[in-house]
Amino acid sequence: MPSPFPGMNPYLEHRTVWHDFHEAFLPAIREEIARQVRPHYFVRIDEHVYIHELPDDGRLLGRGDVTIHREPTAPVQDAVAIAEAPCRVVLPTVDIEHVSFLEICDRNDQRVVTVIEVLSPFNKRPGPDREQYIAKRAGLIRTYVNLVELDLLRGGPRMPMEHLPECDYYAMVSRWQKRPEAGIWPIKLREPLPTIPIPLDGTHPDATLDLQSVLHRVFDGAGYEDYVYRLTPERPLNESDQAWAQTILGA
Numbered sequence: 001m002p003s004p005f006p007g008m009n010p011y012l013e014h015r016t017v018w019h020d021f022h023e024a025f026l027p028a029i030r031e032e033i034a035r036q037v038r039p040h041y042f043v044r045i046d047e048h049v050y051i052h053e054l055p056d057d058g059r060l061l062g063r064g065d066v067t068i069h070r071e072p073t074a075p076v077q078d079a080v081a082i083a084e085a086p087c088r089v090v091l092p093t094v095d096i097e098h099v100s101f102l103e104i105c106d107r108n109d110q111r112v113v114t115v116i117e118v119l120s121p122f123n124k125r126p127g128p129d130r131e132q133y134i135a136k137r138a139g140l141i142r143t144y145v146n147l148v149e150l151d152l153l154r155g156g157p158r159m160p161m162e163h164l165p166e167c168d169y170y171a172m173v174s175r176w177q178k179r180p181e182a183g184i185w186p187i188k189l190r191e192p193l194p195t196i197p198i199p200l201d202g203t204h205p206d207a208t209l210d211l212q213s214v215l216h217r218v219f220d221g222a223g224y225e226d227y228v229y230r231l232t233p234e235r236p237l238n239e240s241d242q243a244w245a246q247t248i249l250g251a
Contacts, residue, residue, distance in 0.1 A: 124158075154168050177202070
């Protein structure tokens with residue numbers, strides 16, 4: 001069953017759901033675009049790698065109640081007695097997070113012509129992960145590569161840009177020929193997700209991406225309706241939006 005909401009489903013923003021949704025959404029976008037751009041281009045998945053130092057309880061940041069468990073092992077008895085170290089230290093435990101993004105490449109020389117990013121909490125939360133993403137973003141903007149950036153999270157600060165209208169979500173299309181200007185689709189919670197152009201290298205017409213259709217397909221395929229409504233959106237809805245959401249779910 002597709003998502004009952006007309007646009008973005010705010011329950012997908014919960015920290016225990018988002019990573020799974022993100023990693024399902026990107027391949028669905030690839031499938032939608034690849035059928036339009038073949039055979040001149042191919043679409044591949046790459047990933048950002050974020051390394052996080054874990055808190056003392058071993059809880060994985062951004063993934064709810066998942067915890068790293070270590071199987072107990074018996075101490076190894078050395079054949080030859082070796083003196084114990086005079087001191088002991090505790091090393092940080094780390095979590096390695098992989099966050100996917102898409103690249104559209106020319107099939108002849110494998111040159112990247114367009115990058116598609118769906119922002120994650122790691123991109124948006126102040127700190128080194130955000131700085132890492134912003135540095136990559138700034139590097140892309142200085143090249144002849146188009147950038148499509150989707151922010152489907154209400155929480156966290158927006159990416160650097162001027163004159164962004166007030167919105168809950170946005171889709172940005174930055175064509176290298178038109179920089180520093182970029183096209184923006186500001187999206188409110190109660191509005192459908194738009195269909196946006198996906199620019200190529202200029203020798204072929206844009207592909208199109210119906211974000212709402214892709215979201216419905218992913219929502220249905222993953223069976224999110226079976227459990228996400230037991231959760232509370234990561235950024236709580238205001239009183240009016242909560243009443244609206246309950247009306248939709250009740251129907």
